[in-house]
Amino acid sequence: MKISLMLLLCFVIGKAMGQDMLIARNGQISFFSETPLENISGLNKNVTAIINTKTSDVAVKMQVAQFEFPNKLMQEHFNENYLESDKYPTASFTGKIQEKVDFSKDGIQAVTAKGILNMHGVTKERTMNGKLTVTKTGASLICEFNVPLADHKIEIPKLVFEKIAEVITIKTSFSFVPYESKK
Amino acid sequence: MKKIILMLFVLSYVSAMAQDDLLKMLDNELKGPIYSTATFKSTRVINGQSIESIAKKHLDFRISHRFGALNSGFSNLWGLDEARIRIGLEYGITDRLMIGAGRSSYQKTYDYFAKYKLLRQSNRWFEPVSISVFAGAYTNTMPTAPDMKFYNNLERQMYVGQLLIARKFNDRVSLQLSPTFLHRNKTESQIDENDVFGTGIGGRFKLSKRTSFNAEYFYTVKKIGTSYLRDPQYKDCLSVGFDIETGGHVFQLHLSNSRGMIENQFIGTTTGSWGKGDIFYGFNISRVFSFDKDAKKTHK
Numbered sequence: 001m002k003i004s005l006m007l008l009l010c011f012v013i014g015k016a017m018g019q020d021m022l023i024a025r026n027g028q029i030s031f032f033s034e035t036p037l038e039n040i041s042g043l044n045k046n047v048t049a050i051i052n053t054k055t056s057d058v059a060v061k062m063q064v065a066q067f068e069f070p071n072k073l074m075q076e077h078f079n080e081n082y083l084e085s086d087k088y089p090t091a092s093f094t095g096k097i098q099e100k101v102d103f104s105k106d107g108i109q110a111v112t113a114k115g116i117l118n119m120h121g122v123t124k125e126r127t128m129n130g131k132l133t134v135t136k137t138g139a140s141l142i143c144e145f146n147v148p149l150a151d152h153k154i155e156i157p158k159l160v161f162e163k164i165a166e167v168i169t170i171k172t173s174f175s176f177v178p179y180e181s182k183k
Numbered sequence: 184m185k186k187i188i189l190m191l192f193v194l195s196y197v198s199a200m201a202q203d204d205l206l207k208m209l210d211n212e213l214k215g216p217i218y219s220t221a222t223f224k225s226t227r228v229i230n231g232q233s234i235e236s237i238a239k240k241h242l243d244f245r246i247s248h249r250f251g252a253l254n255s256g257f258s259n260l261w262g263l264d265e266a267r268i269r270i271g272l273e274y275g276i277t278d279r280l281m282i283g284a285g286r287s288s289y290q291k292t293y294d295y296f297a298k299y300k301l302l303r304q305s306n307r308w309f310e311p312v313s314i315s316v317f318a319g320a321y322t323n324t325m326p327t328a329p330d331m332k333f334y335n336n337l338e339r340q341m342y343v344g345q346l347l348i349a350r351k352f353n354d355r356v357s358l359q360l361s362p363t364f365l366h367r368n369k370t371e372s373q374i375d376e377n378d379v380f381g382t383g384i385g386g387r388f389k390l391s392k393r394t395s396f397n398a399e400y401f402y403t404v405k406k407i408g409t410s411y412l413r414d415p416q417y418k419d420c421l422s423v424g425f426d427i428e429t430g431g432h433v434f435q436l437h438l439s440n441s442r443g444m445i446e447n448q449f450i451g452t453t454t455g456s457w458g459k460g461d462i463f464y465g466f467n468i469s470r471v472f473s474f475d476k477d478a479k480k481t482h483k
Binding site: 021023025048049050058059060061062063065066070071072073075077079080081084085087089090092094095096115157179 | 205212217241393
């Protein structure tokens with residue numbers, strides 16, 4: 001009896017946690033590298049992100065091969081030579097928002113997320129600064145941060161014509177809606 | 184005691200719902216097929232077409248050379264004294280359809296072709312391979328001569344159709360099968376049939392991120408029953424080489440027993456023999472330019 005009650009409690013808690021989630025299914029991540037010869041830019045429009053409004057935990061995940069480039073040759077090189085998306089198909093971030101955020105009230109506030117960035121199969125601790133806007137229907141988050149490619153063992157060979165910046169600025173934007181699990 | 188264990192169980196359940204579980208929740212949300220990229224580095228395996236096509240609004244400028252025969256000796260610097268060249272411009276109309284045209288100095292031949300990607304290999308079970316169709320036409324513009332007389336311009340035309348089926352097995356190994364039908368309105372040899380049936384088999388093995396070893400063999404049907412289709416002087420074309428990619432360019436360096444670089448030549452009229460050293464050193468250089476201004480704007 002007690003056990004079943006406890007299991008029920010587990011279930012209820014789990015369920016309740018689901019309701020405290022905000023999800024973004026079509027988040028965007030882009031980067032831009034300006035070079036004397038040619039600019040390199042990529043955009044992924046299918047990034048997913050989730051926030052637990054109770055614990056302020058956040059997670060972001062994307063499929064690396066879904067980055068699109070104006071120059072398809074660069075897209076090929078990005079997948080084949082730099083990010084190696086066959087070997088490392090996804091990139092992710094897990095962390096926690098450091099500030100106290102009231103998700104029940106509308107408002108805009110600067111937030112800091114501290115956590116682990118997993119890219120090219122290498123994990124690295126990172127702190128990111130962003131702007132979180134809470135509205136009645138959900139929330140939106142924009143964030144910009146720099147990643148030194150060497151941190152993630154992404155090599156820039158000497159003998160390439162594309163000159164690639166050693167530190168890449170990454171811009172992200174997400175709009176969150178309440179989470180409903182897909183049946 | 185039991186209660187405590189249960190409480191612990193509940194607590195661990197709750198805390199397990201932390202960041203890693205958020206990631207697991209996201210796994211269910213990731214969508215869209217992932218298509219295999221770069222089954223081959225270039226639109227050619229070596230001589231033959233690969234399943235790859237040029238992306239939309241991208242232009243590929245190709246220069247290909249085949250030097251003289253390796254067994255032509257020191258006075259000819261083992262072939263380096265002379266070269267046959269093909270210059271080609273190839274363009275992507277959509278991400279799946281490309282067209283191209285070129286001119287080979289060998290037999291002064293113009294070529295025009297279209298290639299369409301029917302199926303793209305992806306992580307979904309029903310797309311295990313990539314399939315492209317290739318159709319080409321060739322015009323021989325050599326002056327009419329006693330050993331090759333043209334009575335009208337139609338006799339100068341040749342046509343080829345190919346089905347290209349390839350699979351990228353992993354980031355290193357890709358293999359391709361290329362069933363081929365070639366028709367010549369007039370053949371160089373009287374005993375060579377106008378139609379040639381065959382298949383190409385080719386593949387690549389990546390040696391490093393930017394270099395790969397490629398090999399390619401084109402088999403043609405020599406006889407059906409007791410009737411011969413091919414003049415025995417014609418050999419099957421075998422080529423081996425390396426792809427080297429330097430960012431903007433792809434260099435393909437290779438050895439082949441065919442001096443011709445277009446289908447009607449390397450499938451139809453290859454006479455070189457590997458055994459005798461009657462082979463040709465050559466290279467293709469490919470430079471791709473993007474003319475997609477719209478895409479550039481959206482990335483600002």
